[in-house]
Amino acid sequence: MQRIVMLLDMDYFFAQVEERGEPGLKGKPLIVCIFSGRGEFGGVVSTCNYEARKLGVRSGMPIAFAKKKAKDGAFLPADFGKYERASERIMQIVKKYAKTTEQASIDEAYAELGEESEGDFSKAAEIAQKIKDEILQREKLTCSVGIGENKLIAKMAAEMEKPNGLTVVKPQEIGKFLHGMEVGKLFGVGKKTEGKLHALGVKTIGELAQKDLLFLTENFGNSFGKYLFDASKGKDDEPVEEREEAGQISRIASFPKDTQDKKEIEGFVSRLAEDVFKRAGEEGMEFRQVTFTAILEGLEAHTKSRTFEKYESSIEVLQKTAMELVREFDLRGKKMRRAGVRIGMLQKKGKAGAGEKTNEGNGSAGRAAKNRNGAGNKLAGAWDAAQKNLFDF
């Protein structure tokens, strides 16, 4: 049967949730902020509504900068608990309509719709419309949906018409859909890859699709080269997979006294890592990411993360990685007040071995997965920044 995949992404999610709670905010620039605690406007923009976007405000921008662009905007602190609760309810709605779903981020989910739609794209669009209607009716929130024969096309289709979009790209339309698009719009192509492709004279996805495999692997390595080769033609065979365990386990604590002593910091972080490992063991989890957080005097917060290709479950790997991150960290003459260790991208031990199989396998799925994880890491990076407040204080 024809495979059909849907990707649903909430529109300006955190800001839309805030607007919903406060109708008076609608129609004026609204900026959701992650305040760092340093000065009145220290911190970054989490997201903002379309009125603020029109003025040039963007996710990740310093709040002080956004303040200059949207002088009369409302600047609200992020309230993660509120967004997580809304997200859970939305995910429940999506699950009612499809047997297999995969939450890809706080505001995003894939659903495999082939069976439900009997392989018919117009039926799939009807299902998507029902999901949109129910989310609007129950949550008073809009979202944008993309539908295609795989995750890659679904994801890129969802970006086409925002907000409140519903875009279907049928298999025979893929070529036309991708051809003239800027290469930076291809999922998995970040600023760095885009720059490199431009330097190689590749400006559009259509031009990328003309390049042969050898050229791409020589320039981008075997795995990412092959990913670009396939993705530029809209090929992707990543399955939609329930992610059993997202979440993370962390420990953060204050030093008895602010300190610059490297040995003391290392000993402290090593104990935090042990604690985290113990909890991971109790919950039977393995991890693909380790993050070290340092809060310096004056509450300046920094995080450093490392992501592995496969799931790890040993204390040695956790300790070694945490120590590397600590040693790489430059105090720049300041004292450390608090330190934290976190493991993320968790899964139940032994579960599927999916991470290992997909990452190390020879199939294109493995390569795509690896790359997608790479792309995901960028978001994880944004999330690290976004969640700093929660984790740190």
Ligand code: TTP
């Ligand atoms: P996105 O879906 O990337 O963005 P969005 O929903 O705000 O806007 P769009 O309509 O374009 O989809 O991210 C979902 C939420 O994640 C977003 O509402 C806030 C949070 N987030 C951050 O806190 N920092 C970031 O840098 C990004 C990209 C997102």
Ligand code: MG
């Ligand atoms: Mg969104």
Ligand code: MG
């Ligand atoms: Mg999103």
